[in-house]
Amino acid sequence: MEFLNSIFVKPFADMVGAPDFLLQVLWEGLVAGVLYALIALGFVLIYKSSRIFNFAQGIMVVFAALTLVGFHEKGVPALLAVPLTLLVMFILAVAIERAVLRPLVNQPDLILFMATIGITLFLIGFGEIIFGGENKVMITEQLYIPTGSFEFEPFGGFVSIEQKDLTAVIGAVLLVVGLLVFLNRSKMGRAIRALGDDHQAALSVGISLSTIWVLVWFIAGVIALATGIVWGARAGVSFALEVIAFKALPVLMLGGLESVLGAIVGGLAIGVLEKLFEIYWGQPLLGGNTETWFAFVLALVVLLFRPQGLFGEKIIERV
Template sequence: MNFLLEALFGGLMAGMLYSLIALGFVLIYKASGVFNFAQGAMVLFAALAMARFSEWIPATLGFDNKLLANTLAFAAATIVMVGVAWVIERFALRHLVNQEGITLLMATLGIAYMLDGVGQMLFGSDIYRIDVGIPKDPMFLFQDTFQGGVLINKEDLVASLIAACLVIALSLFFQKTSTGRALRAVADDHQAAQSIGIPLGRIWVIVWSVAGFAALVAGIIWGSKLGVQFSLSLVALKALPVVILGGLTSVPGAIIGGLLIGVGEKLSEIYLGPFLGGGIEIWFAYVMALMFLLVRPQGLFGERIIDRV
């Protein structure tokens, strides 16, 4: 029982981190109706900015307070991601208003390569370390209930709590604020949104800024766990099955999809791995996404699209 609970908790915490990255895909899709292939590059760019600012700021200002350095670095990285959102809207999206979805899709691919190149040009291409004080020691829970307790990694627990808080905040933002409703209106129909006075450019800057902030938080967490390196952008590939499973237009779907894939990966690796030769964690999410595409293409919580001709 202890082993099963450890696997479940580990899967749930990994799933929350997948959901955090998947949020970037959902946010952009809800505001522009296009799948954002640049989200992985945004995670890497934001993590590079955070790692390098946390080094440069203490050296420049001449102090050793780690908490203050991390706070200033986080603020600076947030400003950078807002600036990236403004540049993307000003020089790319503004010229593609009311274009076909494939045009915007190709634009996000170009943005991804641009961010990869510019990020490494500005911040370097070495492996960098992010230390924001998240405890990494393991701990035991439910020792009174189960013999020996349940082993939990503190870093995964703190990271999943941060991800959960951000997911809840973004869900409330979309459902309860006028800006969130404007974002949904823009996603439904650009021309109709403009006709009722919704400023499309400002809305796109806002949503790319929010997606950039989500990428920054995800980059800090994954950078703390894995180190900041080029392969960090590939972590976002694991979020693709999450959005397919949960639905491209659903923030709650990103949460549920991430949790299902996180738990499914852990349990399948443990209980099916010995029979199938291991390595299930690598491909499990994509097989599950393929199954959903065959049975329910819109995902668990996605909206069914019906075209009338």
């Protein structure tokens, strides 16, 4: 009885009892969710246009953030360092397309997936040689991101919202809106979607495979830089950031591998739910640190009922 009570009653009583704390937890979860959604978006873009499950997205986040900080350390002004980093990400996209993807066209999905793990390892080693392994501070102030916090007192309690988190959320929303407009309205965006639907048909109407792949990897690089700045401002820049790539995987499962909307909804849902679970069930009952697996187990349960995720394309199999 005591046990059931601690699972089914007490957490909800705690939530109602301290609504300001609940709000704070929800906000924290939401911010984390925005970041998961951003990384998942990078995955989805590449998967949609090339059927490559890009494991390197996480390390691209780290790499972009480290490059930005590295440029700034060399004395480049922060606002100039951003376009320079974008240039580096573009060169990286071209290099990956030339050296890895082009020779592997038409190989099975699994081979391409392994190749992206190869890219991940290469970038980890390469990045550590160039930038060193130590933790660095993101140049938040130099990029004119406000660092104060708003404080509210709802229900007689206390809720604090950091301005950089708010900036992150607004920035992410703008990025997503821009991306959707680009994908749905521009010629290039339509080419990306056409390539996602059918490679051969797209090629036969004159869409260049290699141009689009470079473009897609570059957009993934831009998203990686945005994620890197935001997450770096919260937790510092180091190779430990790479683990957040794993957090994007259950988001993909939940939302579906092909769906931009799914990545956003899935990201927000997982960010909020795992925070709630950790605070109200994980820490009191299970000894904490449940965030490492909760999202995966949640996604697994959802997948048992919808094997293609919430928003994924229905898989029709023919023999």
